[in-house]
Amino acid sequence: xxxxxxxxxxxxxxxxxxxxxxxxxxxxxxxxxxxxxxxxxxxxxxxxxxxxxxxxxxxxxxxxxxxxxxxxxxxxxxxxxxxxxxxxxxxxxxxxxxxxxxxxxxxxxxxxxxxxxxxxxxxxxxxxxxxxxxxxxxxxxxxxxxxxxxxxxxxxxxxxxxxxxxxxxxxxxxxxxxxxxxxxxxxxxxxxxxxxxxxxxxxxxxxxxxxxxxxxxxxxxxxxxxxxxxxxxxxxxxxxxxxxxxxxxxxxxxxxxxxxxxxxxxxxxxxxxxxxxxxxxxxxxxxxxxxxxxxxxxxxxxxxxxxxxxxxxxxxxxxxxxxxxxxxxxxxxxxxxxxxxxxxxxxxxxxxxxxxxxxxxxxxxxxxxxxxxxxxxxxxxxxxxxxxxxxxxxxxxxxxxxxxxxxxxxxxxxxxxxxxxxxxxxxxxxxxxxxxxxxxxxxxxxxxxxxxxxxxxxxxxxxxxx
Numbered sequence: 344x345x346x347x348x349x350x351x352x353x354x355x356x357x358x359x360x361x362x363x364x365x366x367x368x369x370x371x372x373x374x375x376x377x378x379x380x381x382x383x384x385x386x387x388x389x390x391x392x393x394x395x396x397x398x399x400x401x402x403x404x405x406x407x408x409x410x411x412x413x414x415x416x417x418x419x420x421x422x423x424x425x426x427x428x429x430x431x432x433x434x435x436x437x438x439x440x441x442x443x444x445x446x447x448x449x450x451x452x453x454x455x456x457x458x459x460x461x462x463x464x465x466x467x468x469x470x471x472x473x474x475x476x477x478x479x480x481x482x483x484x485x486x487x488x489x490x491x492x493x494x495x496x497x498x499x500x501x502x503x504x505x506x507x508x509x510x511x512x513x514x515x516x517x518x519x520x521x522x523x524x525x526x527x528x529x530x531x532x533x534x535x536x537x538x539x540x541x542x543x544x545x546x547x548x549x550x551x552x553x554x555x556x557x558x559x560x561x562x563x564x565x566x567x568x569x570x571x572x573x574x575x576x577x578x579x580x581x582x583x584x585x586x587x588x589x590x591x592x593x594x595x596x597x598x599x600x601x602x603x604x605x606x607x608x609x610x611x612x613x614x615x616x617x618x619x620x621x622x623x624x625x626x627x628x629x630x631x632x633x634x635x636x637x638x639x640x641x642x643x644x645x646x647x648x649x650x651x652x653x654x655x656x657x658x659x660x661x662x663x664x665x666x667x668x669x670x671x672x673x674x675x676x677x678x679x680x681x682x683x684x685x686x687x688x689x690x691x692x693x694x695x696x697x698x699x700x701x702x703x704x705x706x707x708x709x710x711x712x713x714x715x716x717x718x719x720x721x722x723x724x725x726x727x728x729x730x731x732x733x734x735x736x737x738x739x740x741x742x743x744x745x746x747x748x749x750x751x752x753x754x755x756x757x758x759x760x761x762x763x764x765x766x767x768x769x770x771x772x773x774x775x776x777x778x779x780x781x782x783x784x785x786x787x788x789x790x791x792x793x794x795x796x797x798x799x800x801x802x803x804x805x806x807x808x809x
Contacts (some may be wrong), residue, residue, distance in 0.1 A: 349446055349453070352461035354387070355488030361391045362460035367801070368442075369421045372780040374581075374600025377404045378498035378607065378631065379480045384411065385771030387463060406581050410501040421445065458561060463487070476675070477625045497629050498607045510586035517532070517574055523555045525660065526588050528596035529568055530561030535598045535618040539566050542647045545595070546570030548653050554659055555592060560584060560601055562683035593660050594654070595729040598626050606630035611659040615647055624693045631676065632664040637691065641682045660703055672696045673793035684704065694793050702779040 352365055367384060369376065377400065386394055392415065400408040401419040412418050420442075453460045462484075477485065486492060514520040527764045529542040546557045546568050557570045563577040576587065588594055593603040598618040605612045606628035614635045616623045623637050634655050637647050670692035675766050677698075679691040687701035 563733035
């Protein structure tokens with residue numbers, strides 16, 4: 344069903360004096376959807392203070408959304424009988440039915456605004472976001488042409504001073520004020536869940552090694568991990584829960600509302616992406632301090648090991664909130680981890696590049712390459728016009744990949760890329776990392792294309808060495 348009046352707000356063409364109506368349609372009914380939607384609202388309400396902001400919200404989260412109501416902000420309930428016990432097909436059909444009804448009513452309202460009303464959110468944005476590796480909310484900002492500062496591209500939870508004070512009192516009572524503690528949020532929908540027994544093992548190990556108490560957050564009626572000396576904080580309001588998370592040393596959860604709340608604050612966030620419904624990047628927490636742990640081999644349910652999560656958790660507990668390094672191919676942050684142990688971790692980028700990064704190295708030189716001379720071959724008929732770039736491990740010299748390619752020369756019109764095999768098996772981004780060796784680098788075709796685009800090379804031929 345087409346709704347031509349529901350135009351996306353072209354934020355880049357309006358000044359801050361825009362006085363029209365902006366409609367924030369719901370992306371979903373979840374707590375994470377609300378936290379990210381509030382982040383979008385905060386950014387736009389600051390930029391366009393004279394606009395009328397009409398926010399559709401789920402009544403379950405009124406304790407959060409009620410705090411934004413004001414002269415220029417109107418709240419409307421988006422009520423459904425949504426039930427997580429439905430099958431996924433039924434849930435999808437039900438959501439579409441409710442959303443189409445809402446858009447139909449809104450279209451009638453927009454007819455009275457003489458073209459001065461716009462949709463801010465509500466659809467899953469353009470299909471190309473999958474190819475670009477953008478999350479749903481990143482693509483919404485992009486679709487509006489909205490250029491935001493990094494601190495604005497985050498979820499947001501409104502917390503008043505009273506809630507901050509109550510969270511402080513809670514920590515004082517439980518002797519957690521001004522001492523490091525770890526928050527674990529083990530509860531979510533069944534198809535997103537990491538096994539409770541692994542959370543129990545993880546909590547026991549973290550407590551034994553670090554001495555930090557574990558605060559377990561979630562639902563009292565759900566199965567919870569058994570962890571020595573843990574504090575089970577179930578009966579607190581969402582603003583107080585959020586304020587406690589903000590004061591933690593480390594947050595560990597999976598694709599759930601509390602993980603998106605944790606992304607609002609400058610703390611390290613571990614997201615155990617056991618979700619098999621969406622690609623990891625589509626629903627990732629929007630924070631520069633996230634480490635998103637994904638399956639080492641795609642398609643193996645529950646394969647994320649306790650060792651991997653524990654290794655990342657111990658390192659982040661020690662170093663705190665730091666940014667992930669940029670991908671050498673596409674320059675986006677390498678937010679994903681396929682495997683980790685006490686020596687380091689296999690970092691992955693959304694473009695498909697995976698590299699092995701040892702712990703405790705400020706500038707790890709894990710980008711290696713060999714450059715060979717062109718020889719005549721049938722598959723490369725005019726070698727005089729190009730050079731061969733061989734992406735492989737080099738035992739003699741280490742180079743930063745980008746700088747080496749720059750030195751290699753921009754004047755060449757073509758390049759031939761050769762992927763080396765190890766042990767007769769070609770490495771691909773889908774390969775299982777049982778014990779990756781130091782220096783391993785796995786290239787996807789996308790990551791190679793991104794790299795060459797960066798350095799102004801034209802890719803003419805790609806071959807696999809047998």
